[in-house]
Amino acid sequence: MAQYRIVSGSVAVISIQNPPVNALSAAVRNGLLLSVRTASSDPLVRSVVISGHNGPFCGGADIKEFGNVSHLESGPHLVEIFESVEALAKPVVAAIEGFALGGGLELALACHYRFGHSEARVGLPEVSLGLLPGAGGSQRLPRLLGVRAALDMIVTGRHVAAGEALNLGLLDRVTDGNTVDAAVRFAQSVEGKPLDDRRLGNRPCPPLENIDAFFEDALNRVRGRARGAAAPLACVQAVRGAATLPFLQGMALEKRLVETLMTSGQAQASRYCFFTERGAARWTTPTGARWDTCRARPISTAAVIGIYASCI
Ligand SMILES: CC/C=C\C=C\CC(=O)SCCNC(=O)CCNC(=O)[C@H](O)C(C)(C)COP(=O)(O)OP(=O)(O)OC[C@H]1O[C@@H](n2cnc3c(N)ncnc32)[C@H](O)[C@@H]1OP(=O)(O)O
Numbered sequence: 001m002a003q004y005r006i007v008s009g010s011v012a013v014i015s016i017q018n019p020p021v022n023a024l025s026a027a028v029r030n031g032l033l034l035s036v037r038t039a040s041s042d043p044l045v046r047s048v049v050i051s052g053h054n055g056p057f058c059g060g061a062d063i064k065e066f067g068n069v070s071h072l073e074s075g076p077h078l079v080e081i082f083e084s085v086e087a088l089a090k091p092v093v094a095a096i097e098g099f100a101l102g103g104g105l106e107l108a109l110a111c112h113y114r115f116g117h118s119e120a121r122v123g124l125p126e127v128s129l130g131l132l133p134g135a136g137g138s139q140r141l142p143r144l145l146g147v148r149a150a151l152d153m154i155v156t157g158r159h160v161a162a163g164e165a166l167n168l169g170l171l172d173r174v175t176d177g178n179t180v181d182a183a184v185r186f187a188q189s190v191e192g193k194p195l196d197d198r199r200l201g202n203r204p205c206p207p208l209e210n211i212d213a214f215f216e217d218a219l220n221r222v223r224g225r226a227r228g229a230a231a232p233l234a235c236v237q238a239v240r241g242a243a244t245l246p247f248l249q250g251m252a253l254e255k256r257l258v259e260t261l262m263t264s265g266q267a268q269a270s271r272y273c274f275f276t277e278r279g280a281a282r283w284t285t286p287t288g289a290r291w292d293t294c295r296a297r298p299i300s301t302a303a304v305i306g307i308y309a310s311c312i
Pocket residue numbers: 020021023059060061062063064078099101102103104125126129131132133134135258275278279
């Protein structure tokens with residue numbers, strides 16, 4: 001779901017509500033697109049803030065829906081939602097608390113401004129799921145950060161802390177206080193200002209010297225580390241597309257690459273690992289004891305069982 005409310009007379013606050021990580025399930029995607037359209041058509045609304053309900057901004061696409069066509073198709077595609085956000089004629093500010101990961105960061109990249117809490121972290125960890133950021137992230141991030149920093153984030157999938165994200169230019173501002181309140185005040189201050197420069201889809205990628213050699217080297221390094229994994233190589237190809245193609249052609253390349261990865265055995269196995277690891281952490285004995293709640297019993301006597309064979 002997405003909650004929609006108007007604050008301070010002119011700011012629409014859209015809040016993603018899907019605990020525990022505010023993943024972008026079909027219901028959230030439907031709510032988000034409807035809210036964006038409502039904000040667009042309401043003449044009283046002059047700016048928009050997107051946040052996560054009760055803490056985290058968004059943990060990304062709903063991984064449970066992957067491989068389930070009927071779930072995926074019961075909501076709009078992320079690419080369509082993010083295009084509507086970016087195209088909105090009113091400033092949109094992402095208010096990031098907790099984390100913005102995968103599709104969550106891709107949503108923030110479609111916003112015109114990004115505010116983060118000082119303890120928030122952001123990242124595009126799709127590669128760990130055998131995927132690439134397939135909702136515009138592979139095309140928008142290089143346009144914002146430049147190829148080197150974007151490629152590093154996309155190929156490693158690492159989580160970046162707010163301070164580093166601010167230095168990289170990924171976040172526009174960081175606050176220790178209430179992120180939504182700060183974002184609302186800022187949104188009001190930029191109402192009516194031009195937005196063209198703020199739309200990453202409109203920007204060219206910052207130029208890079210010796211582009212062919214750079215990507216050849218990147219592919220070789222990734223090939224050496226990837227041990228047969230397809231996703232890291234596809235990530236390099238997609239970022240190369242961002243550096244060399246117009247935005248829409250880059251988006252088409254990203255789509256082709258992610259569609260191939262999504263049905264691969266490697267992606268299916270990675271999803272299985274994701275949920276199994278979390279299941280293992282919840283495992284209990286039949287009495288309900290868990291690794292983190294039980295205590296070792298004291299040992300008072302011990303015996304050694306076995307055969308001792310000495311060499312003569
Ligand atoms: C269609 C376009 C093509 C591709 C686009 C892909 C874009 C994507 O967004 S892919 C997903 C990218 N996101 C991630 O990889 C984030 C995965 N999640 C995490 O790393 C962590 O869960 C966390 C968000 C950092 C939170 O960690 P923690 O607080 O330690 O909680 P957990 O125990 O890990 O998770 C709690 C609970 O939430 C479930 N969950 C987490 N993330 C997702 C998700 N993205 N979708 C669905 N469910 C998610 C997790 O399984 C746990 O639930 P259990 O019932 O306990 O398993």
